[in-house]
Amino acid sequence: MTDAATDMPEKAPAQTAHGSLLSESPLMKKRNAAEARFKMYGIVAITFGLAFLIFLTFSILRNGIPAFTHTVVNVEFTLTQEQFDEAESKMLKTAAYTDIFVTNITETFQQDGLDVAFDADTIERLLGKVGGNLREFYRENPDQIGQPVTFELSAASRVERYLQGKLTRDMVVDGRFLEAADLDVVDAMVDAGIIGSAFDWNFITGTDTGVDNPGGAGIGVSVIGSFFMMLIVLLLSLPIGVAASIYLEEFAPKNRWTDLIEVNISNLAAVPSIVFGILGLAVFIQFAHLPQSAPLVGGLVLTLMTLPTIVISTRASLKSVPPSIRDAALGVGASKMQSVFHHVLPLAMPGILTGTIIGLAQALGETAPLLLIGMVGYVAREYPDGIASGLLDPNSAMPAQIYTWAARSDEAFFEKAWGGIIILMIFLLTMNIIAIILRRKFERRW
Amino acid sequence: MSNTLILLIVLVIGVLGFFAGRARAMAAAGGDRRNLHSLPNYYGANTALNAIVPAGIALAVWLIVQPFVINNTVSGMIDQEAIAEGSSLGLIMSDVRRVAEGLDVAVAEGAMTEETAADMRTEFTDVRERLAEVGVALGSGVTSETLQAAQRYREMAWTGNWLKTLVVIAISIGGLALTWRLITRDYRARNVVEKGVLSVLILAASIAILTTVGIVFSLIFNTYEFFKLYPAADFFFGLNWSPSFSGRGQSSQLGILPLLWGTLYISLIALLVAVPIGLFSAIYLSEYASKSVRAIAKPMLEVLAGIPTIVYGLFALLTVGPLLVGVFGEGGALGVTWMSGGTAVMTAGLVMGMMLIPFVSSLSDDIINAVPQAMRDGSLGLGATHSETVRKVILPAALPGIVGAILLAASRAIGETMIVVLGAGAAARLSLNPFDAMTTVTAKIVSQLTGDSDFSSPVALVAFALGISLFVVTLGLNIFALYIVRKYREQYE
Amino acid sequence: MKDMIPVDRKMSTMQDSKISARGVQVYYGETHAIKDVSVEIADNTVTAFIGPSGCGKSTFLRCINRMNDTIDTARVMGDILIDGEDIYDPRVDPVQLRAKVGMVFQKPNPFPKSIYDNVAYGPKIHGLARNKADLDEIVEKSLRKAALWEEAKDRLDKPGTGLSGGQQQRLCIARAIATAPEVLLMDEPCSALDPIATAQVEELIDELRQSYSVVIVTHSMQQAARVSQKTAFFHLGNLVEYDDTDKIFTNPQDPRTESYISGRIG
Known part of the structure; x- marks a missing residue:
């Protein structure tokens, strides 16, 4: 430290064009304000995006969760041997059971000091065909006769909406489905504490119903429909996509033809999904006469849609395998084909699988093309009975089912649609989490 | 014979071909695999591929072409003039197909003998009723022309199916035999197999093109039909929907x-x-x-x-x-x-x-x-x-x-x-x-x-x-x- | 050392030190990149930092205009004073500091804009020109100072990226001096240039000494000898020796400096 000039004054204001660094010039103040504003815009934008996500999630959960429960009436009921014999000896056996049930409920009410008049028809409107259910139970379990049994009977959807406050007394028009007087019985049931809600397994495993029974609609069959479609998508798009990627990435010469394929694939990835639906309608249904609404057709259409996604991600993972691996294989005398199939492909496999799962998740949520191949008007009432029937018989799929429910005029179906979305999102979330775990686990840095 | 069965037979021939090809290669090498150009499995795979692939392609082509040929021949039998108002050749042809399928079902269920199905005449039998008995519902009565067309349809389909079976299996066996004969110590089986695999890869890559072509064609074809019925200018410049x-x-x-x-x-x-x-x-x-x-x-x-x-x-x-x-x-x-x-x-x-x-x-x-x-x-x-x-x-x-x-x-x-x-x-x-x-x-x-x-x-x-x-x-x-x-x-x- | 150009090394023009660093320590995460460096850098002088790769010379240079702030993991301790003001004082706005302490980078990095806009960028953001004529004048003056005016005057609206490597680097120098800095930091400004372009830039650096305190980091000992009056030798994060350039190259005090000069380490 030769020419140290430590004796210079510490606080002397520097006589330069720039002035002191310690004080902020007016221009600098303005510039810093602009800086802060700009940063603020960014924060506001992010907040907006995230707030929207939260709002969406909240809406789905709030509207959808009620779909998983249904209103039930819990009745403890004892049927004596005499009552059983008497009812079985009558002409209208189920009606007899209903009568016994009415008596039972009335007794329950009287114990609680409630006095409501009602008859078998009321019970049928509120709880469905109770007599039939009772008879079936006791015929199958004769040993339960004389024992107290608790029945969980699901209430009609109108009762449920009345309890939720969505249906008020003045809205009720007396008719086949509900009479205003029935609501007194419901109130009595509430007072007696025998009405409550329970998890509705039928929503998950059940089948779709016609337009007049929103309460009984379930999503089970369309889950199976989606499953068969995904099976087709997986079985076709994975091998075809991987084969195409291997060719394009490892073997394709640089020429017009391969250029055309490349441009094609990147453009197909951005073609609106509805156009794939038109393709499916024209080629698979109009031309090839495959059955309408069949998961097979849906699967084929979604395969064509998913292929570009899979090709793009597969090529990326093939590209990430360093050339030294290929050189090493070629160096010990393997053919190009052997080097690819023995070395490159296994190393790229985790990436390929991740891409495939994400592609499948996209396909699972896709709706528009399914509308065109006839999956929307169809009411999925039956489970398919085997693989062939699963592929070829008309069915719905989760997103198509949700759309069908949303398009029905009875508002009670909207709740089902939201519930369906929860189930769909659970599937998507699971698939994406698997993809993330796969990526984390096998991620390799070269 | 059903297509699945034919495919199964071809696959079996392919598996046999694999072992035959492998065995021949080992024999040619005097039992020592080091004398061979390629690994023994490549010889097997080569034989199997030649037994399966051409036969499979033949089957696919046949399946696409046969309906066209039959449709053309049969629709030639229907008098253009006889097509009723509000109907079309397409509708009649779909009737013909339904009747033909109905006859197939009837024969399969034993409600009819093969001869009755082939010789039945509308003048003597109510075909609609007979078919309804076996659970095939027809929209309207069956005209004599339709029935005859349907019978011709069945006949051609039957002949076609047998020919198909024979040709496909012959191609399969032929492919096996030819390859098997070619195998010697120096035969470059690996290169051939790899060429085959490469063409599969190319085929897969071409599906992207095929999809685009499919989209473009299905759109253009139907749009053309639309513009025959509705003026294009009104479509593109119309202010009303x-x-x-x-x-x-x-x-x-x-x-x-x-x-x-x-x-x-x-x-x-x-x-x-x-x-x-x-x-x-x-x-x-x-x-x-x-x-x-x-x-x-x-x-x-x-x-x-x-x-x-x-x-x-x-x-x-x-x-x-x-x-x-x-x-x-x-x-x-x-x-x-x-x-x-x-x-x-x-x-x-x-x-x-x-x-x-x-x-x-x-x-x-x-x-x-x-x-x-x-x-x-x-x-x-x-x-x-x-x-x-x-x-x-x-x-x-x-x-x-x-x-x-x-x-x-x-x-x-x-x-x-x-x-x-x-x-x-x-x-x-x-x-x-x-x-x-x-x-x-x-x-x-x-x-x-x-x-x-x-x-x-x-x-x-x-x-x-x-x-x-x-x-x-x-x-x-x-x-x-x-x-x-x-x-x-x-x-x- | 035959190629050493004898330049004016009289220290008569030197005033008090422009930059003084005291006990500077820099950490990148866990790595201790600069260990207790103290140095006084004079005005109107070219000071060269030399040393093997990774010795910390560039890191130290980036401390002088607080470019290290842009790296999340970097921590700087100790004092650096410019004109007696601590630049790490919380009241100091690094933006204002960087207008005063210009920097030229290793690789020429003209913005993807026209030559004119490249040079005018700094004056515009700092509000140095009152009107267009002012701005034109600043641009011309800066380009002349950077010895680029003759080559560029007819293509001011062409993109700066279209120039040759040497021209690009001179454009970057023009860009830096357009904001009227007092100190010019150069981080291996010639490493991406061919010998002819290097010679032009070196000549330019020598002229810039008239108006600025220039600090240059270089890999090439010849370059340090050619352009600088003072040289600092860094090794493993330490400032080993700091003295007049000819003294460092002819009579180094520290054995490490000697080994480096004679090519045994580096």
């Missing part, structure tokens, strides 16, 4: 302009939402955010991109729509009556904009990150603030890429279906009020093609003309956008 389903749709007015307007209006609103939010999010995340904020916020935003559009559609219909009515509708918070129903351009546009945020932000993020660090250093080193660096150096440098990203987002918006089907309404109208319900090209494609569509009426066929317009517009946008983005990337590579 009012399909009429009565009278085979002849009185419909099918102008695309109101739909196009709805599409563009909704897309515009969507972009007005998505571009500022997406772009500023991307800038914040790539330039300002700390690592931990980025690690949380970025994936959260990307979740929005993974949500299926049906969810957004439902959200628009059941949540955003009523919310907007509550603000802009009658008795709403603002006291204005701009909005009469929940479905509106604004509803669909807002929700679609939200959907596009992650699309714009992640593309812009990539593009902003591709701007070299040296640019930032250069600007910061001159005493620019961070925001000046972003606005004056990074954004101009990234502009082409960002424009490309916005174009891609626009193409997404134009092609989006579910949100507009559920959120925008069904009425086609040319209006400037963003709170009016309007409809779009995609929504109308859906509504024209769902339900019982009869592909011969202009009301259904118009969907294909709409489809081709949509395809051309989005394809143009995509190609242009990808071109810009690629150019941009090359600039910094």
Whole structure:
């Protein structure tokens, strides 16, 4: 430290064009304000995006969760041997059971000091065909006769909406489905504490119903429909996509033809999904006469849609395998084909699988093309009975089912649609989490 | 013989071929595999492939060609003049096929002998009733001509099937034998097999082309049919959209302009939402955010991109729509009556904009990150603030890429279906009020093609003309956008 | 050392030190990149930092205009004073500091804008020009100072990226001096240039000494000898020796400096 000039004054204001660094010039103040504003815009934008996500999630959960429960009436009921014999000896056996049930409920009410008049028809409107259910139970379990049994009977959807406050007394028009007087019985049931809600397994495993029974609609069959479609998508798009990627990435010469394929694939990835639906309608249904609404057709259409996604991600993972691996294989005398199939492909496999799962998740949520191949008007009432029937018989799929429910005029179906979305999102979330775990686990840095 | 069975037989021949080829190679090498050019399994695989692939191709070609040949021959038998009013050759041919299938079922169930089925005459038997007995329902009575055509149809199908079986199996065995004879010590089986595998790979890559060709052809063909029934000029320049389903749709007015307007209006609103939010999010995340904020916020935003559009559609219909009515509708918070129903351009546009945020932000993020660090250093080193660096150096440098990203987002918006089907309404109208319900090209494609569509009426066929317009517009946008983005990337590579 | 150009090394023009660093320590995460460096850098002088790769010379240079702030993991301790003001004082805005302490980077990094806009960028953001004529004058003066005016005057609206490597680097120098800095930091400004371009830039550096305090980091000992009056030798994060350039090259005090000069380490 030769020419140290430590004796210079510490606080002397520097006589330069720039002035002191310690004080902020007016221009600098303005510039810093602009800086802060700009940063603020960014924060506001992010907040907006995230707030929207939260709002969406909240809406789905709030509207959808009620779909998983249904209103039930819990009745403890004892049927004596005499009552059983008497009812079985009558002409209208189920009606007899209903009568016994009415008596039972009335007794329950009287114990609680409630006095409501009602008859078998009321019970049928509120709880469905109770007599039939009772008879079936006791015929199958004769040993339960004389024992107290608790029945969980699901209430009609109108009762449920009345309890939720969505249906008020003045809205009720007396008719086949509900009479205003029935609501007194419901109130009595509430007072007696025998009405409550329970998890509705039928929503998950059940089948779709016609337009007049929103309460009984379930999503089970369309889950199976989606499953068969995904099976087709997986079985076709994975091998075809991987084969195409291997060719394009490892073997394709640089020429017009391969250029055309490349441009094609990147453009197909951005073609609106509805156009794939038109393709499916024209080629698979109009031309090839495959059955309408069949998961097979849906699967084929979604395969064509998913292929570009899979090709793009597969090529990326093939590209990430360093050339030294290929050189090493070629160096010990393997053919190009052997080097690819023995070395490159296994190393790229985790990436390929991740891409495939994400592609499948996209396909699972896709709706528009399914509308065109006839999956929307169809009411999925039956489970398919085997693989062939699963592929070829008309069915719905989760997103198509949700759309069908949303398009029905009875508002009670909207709740089902939201519930369906929860189930769909659970599937998507699971698939994406698997993809993330796969990526984390096998991620390799070269 | 059923196709599955034929395929099974061919596969069995293939497996036999594998062992035969392998054995012959080992024999030629005197039992020492080191004497062979390729590994023994390659000889087996080569033989098996030659036994299976040509036979399989033959089977596929046969399956496609046979119905055409039969259809042509049989439809030649039907008198053009005899086609009744309101019917067509196509309808009669489908009757013929149904009758033929019915006869097949009847024979299979033993309700009829093969001879009766072949010789039956409408003059002596009520074919409809006989078929109804075995559970085949026919719409109308069977004319003598139809029955004869059906019998001819069956006969040809039967001959065709036997010929098919023989030819396919012969090709399979032939392929096996030929390859087997070729195998010697020096035969380059691996190269042949690899060539075969390579052609499979090429075939797979060509499916992308085939898909495009399929899209283009199915659109063009049906659009051509549509323009035969409805003048193209009226379609492209018509200001009215009012399909009429009565009278085979002849009185419909099918102008695309109101739909196009709805599409563009909704897309515009969507972009007005998505571009500022997406772009500023991307800038914040790539330039300002700390690592931990980025690690949380970025994936959260990307979740929005993974949500299926049906969810957004439902959200628009059941949540955003009523919310907007509550603000802009009658008795709403603002006291204005701009909005009469929940479905509106604004509803669909807002929700679609939200959907596009992650699309714009992640593309812009990539593009902003591709701007070299040296640019930032250069600007910061001159005493620019961070925001000046972003606005004056990074954004101009990234502009082409960002424009490309916005174009891609626009193409997404134009092609989006579910949100507009559920959120925008069904009425086609040319209006400037963003709170009016309007409809779009995609929504109308859906509504024209769902339900019982009869592909011969202009009301259904118009969907294909709409489809081709949509395809051309989005394809143009995509190609242009990808071109810009690629150019941009090359600039910094 | 035959190629050493005898330049004016009289210290008569030297005033008090422009930059004084005291006990500077820099950490990158866990790595201790700079260990207790103290140095006094004079005005109107070219000071060269030499040393093997990774010795910390560039890191130290980036401390002088707080470019290290842009790296999240970097921590700087100790004092650096310019004109007696601590630049790490919380009241100091690094943006304002960087206007005063210009920097030229290793690789020429012109913005993807026209030559004119490249040079005008700094004056514009710092509000140095009252009007267009002022700005034109600043641009011309800066380009002349950077010895680029003759080559660039007819193509001011052409992109700066279209220039040759040497021209680009001179454009970057023009860009840096357009903000009227008092100190010019150069981080291996010639490492990406061919010998002819290097000679032009070196000549320019020598002229810049008239108006600025120039600090240059270089890999090439010949370059340090050619352009600088003072040389600091860094090794493993330590400032080993700091003295007049000819003294360092002819009579180094520290054995490590000697080994490096004679090519045994580095």
